[in-house]
Every structure is written in structure tokens, then in C-alpha cells.
Amino acid sequence: MMPDVSIIVPTYNEAPNIAELVSRIERAMHDPFEIIFVDDSTDDTAHQIEHAALSARMPVRLIRRTHPHGGLAGAVTEGLAAATSKWCVVMDGDLQHPPEAIPVLLQRAADTRADVVVGSRHVPGGSSTGLSGPLRRAISEASTVVTRAMFPTRLRDCADPMSGFFAVRREAVDLSLLKPRGFKILLEILVRNRLTVAEAPFTFGERHAGQSKASLREGFWFLWQLALLRFGRLSGFAVIGALGAVANLVIMAALQAINVWYVSAAIIAAVLTIIGNFVLLERFVFHDLRTEGRLLTRFAQSFTYNGLETLVRTGALWAIVALTAVPSILTQAVLLGIGFVLRFVYHSRVVYRPEPGLTPQRTSAVTSGSIPTARNSSVR
Ligand SMILES: Nc1nc2c(ncn2[C@@H]2O[C@H](COP(=O)(O)OP(=O)(O)O)[C@@H](O)[C@H]2O)c(=O)[nH]1
Ligand SMILES: [Mg+2]
Secondary structure (H helix, E strand, C coil): CCCCEEEEEEECCCHHHHHHHHHHHHHHCCCCEEEEEEECCCCCHHHHHHHHHHHCCCCEEEEEECCCCCHHHHHHHHHHHHCCCCEEEECCCCCCCCHHHHHHHHHHHHHHCCCEEEEECCCCCCECCCCCCHHHHHHHHHHHHHHHHHCCCCCCCCCCCCCCCEEEEHHHCCHHHCCCCCCCHHHHHHHHCCCCEEEEECECCCCCCCCCCCCHHHHHHHHHHHHHHHHCHHHHHHHHHHHHHHHHHHHHHHHHHCCCCHHHHHHHHHHHHHHHHHHHHHHHHCCCCCCCCCHHHHHHHHHHHHHHHHHHHHHHHHHHHHHCCCCHHHHHHHHHHHHHHHHHHHHHHHHCCCCCCCCHHHHHHHHCCCCCCCCCEEEC
16 A cells, blocks of 8 residues: 655664654554655664564665765655655654654645645744754744745745755655755755745754754855855855955965965966866866766866966956056956856856756756665665
8 A cells, every 4th residue: 555645754873763753653643654764874773763664553664875965955855756655744853843743734735735834933833942052043043034035935935944844745846956965955845846835833842862963064055055046056156266266366475475486376376276176166066967987077178278268368468458548457357257157158068068868857867866776775
């Protein structure tokens, strides 16, 4: 029998919480369901899940990721891809999301016919008392306000886009559009899909056992996610370009401080920043478009292009300043602006061009890292 609901639980070192979670879900649920754990743990969480599966009355599946990709958000996306039910409920494994609220979410889904029902801490009846400490609470509140302001339309009906507790109609979400990273998978789903949203209040409780994995690193990923969602790849490209410009000046100043001739210093700084830029672009901006085995080609293309661009730009600067009355700083600013756009176009269209033969749709499905393959996960 196909379950009505797939309950997707991402886990990272939640061993002491598994048994309690499964038994509370079983007590809370009346209709048929399955639980899909997507586990990246280094402790014996997987063993606890297998153990709980033996005595559970409903199917408990384990996706053990041997090559975890995309952290919590990546895990949820793999769970959604593996689910067969019409509705999926995503919840944490530490009991901060009360299993008793699952039927409430599903009932609200049935009442409203929405695509997504968000378990919300910010509607009447909801609360986030379990969020540890006033600082984390303040950060959470502030980021919610900013995020809603950045996506006024998509988040119009969602007071708590940072929630990790939600029910979603599986078919309403195009997983190939998602670029899961970090903690905020609901935000990713809501912004990249056009969905009708309803909310149901819940109380975000205390952690049952174990430790939170939220960290400053996740905070960084969240800001990065916001930038990419709002401005696309171009914003990542711009941030890295700006960092490169600053690094260039710092390196040049440092070299001159140890008496390197300024032209040599400029060349060394350019080479180093071009390499640094390439590494950062590979890692952060075009990570989903890298194709295996072409690293050296990409590097050669990027390096040659940037080197030539610097030469041409500097030549143009010299010529314009020598032959016209345009001030050098203004000229350089315009040239840098044109250079930036051309560099972006070149990198998107040439260095990181999508594989030939694949339609764009297919390319993003393959590269989102969200579809479990036999190689990186075992589904049982
Ligand atoms: N599969 C997987 N689950 C994760 C990862 N990071 C966190 N989780 C799980 O995501 C849920 C929320 O994480 P938690 O540390 O409680 O964050 P907090 O509630 O914001 O403090 C928990 O079930 C974690 O075990 C990860 O990298 N992979
Ligand atoms: Mg938690």
C-alpha cells in the first residue's frame, strides 16, 4: 500500500533522539505514512534508525549518504526525490518540531488546498521558545524580516520562511530548480517555485538530546543563499570580483613595501588574484556546472581570458588617457564595468557552458546534486 504521507527527517548525529521521535510520530499519526531518514551522521544514528525500523508499524526508510552534498538542505532534497507519497512532511530529528503537529499541518493542507503548509512560529498560536538564547532569537527574527522584505511577493503568505517544519505537495515542487545548500530549504523551495502557501502555528520546542549544528558557517551560507536567490549567479560573481580587486591592491601594496618594482608587483598581484578568483568561482559560483575532468581546460580558459583582458584594458586605458581629455579614473571605471560584464558572459557561456546535448532543464536536474544515485546513497 502506498503511504499517504512521507515524513522526511534529515539527521546529523541524532542517535539519542531517533527512538523517541519514531514512537511519537507513530502515536501522533492515524493515516498510513512512511518515514524517510536522510542521514549524514558520524555517530550511530543510522544504527538507531535501523533498530527503530524493526519494531515500527509503518515503513521506516534510511538514505545513508556516503557523500553528503548540500548539508541539511541537500538531505531534504534527496528525501523529497525519494518520496513516493503525494504529501511530504519535512521535520527535524531532534523533536524541536513536535510530531503531534504533523496532523495539524496535513489537516490545514486539506482545508486550504495549498501546495505548502508551513509550520510557523510567527503566527498567532505559534512560538519559538525553544530557540536557545536571546541572541539566536534576535538573529532569527531579524533575518526573517529582511528575507520577507527581499521577496515580498513569493513570501507574501509566509510569516516564517526560515521554518524547517512544513508539509509540501510533492508534485508542486520542481526539484531540478533547487540549489540546496545550508539550512534554509523551505526558503529555496518557496522562492524558486510558484506555490500557494498556508500556515499553521506550532511551538518550536527544546531539543530532546544532542547538540545543535547551527553555526556561523550556516549563517554565511544563508547570506550567500539570499544573494543568489535574489540576484542569481551574477551576484556571486560580483562579490568574488570585488574581493579579487581588494586582494589585488593588498598584494601590490605588500610587495611594494618589500621594495618590489611596482610593475612587477602589479603583475604578481594580477596573477595571484586571477588564480584566487578561479578557485572561488569553481567552489562557489559555478559549482553546479563543473564537468568532471575539464578542470585544466577551464583554468586555462579563465587564466588566458583574464590575462588578455587585463592587457587589453590597460592598453585601452593608456590610449584613451593619452588621446582624449577623459580623466583616467573615469576611464578605468567604465573599462572595469565593461570588463566585468564581458568576464561574466565569457565565464557563463564558455568556461562553464552547460554540457552539449543536455537541455537546460536536464542539466540543472543532473547538477543540483539532489537526485540520489546508486553511487552516493543507499535507499532501502
Ligand atoms: N542529513 C543532514 N542533516 C542535518 C545536517 N545538519 C543538520 N541536520 C539536521 O537538521 C535538523 C536541524 O538541525 P539542528 O542542529 O537541530 O539546527 P537548529 O534546530 O537550527 O539548532 C536536525 O535534525 C539535524 O540533525 C546535515 O548536514 N545533514
Ligand atoms: Mg534543532
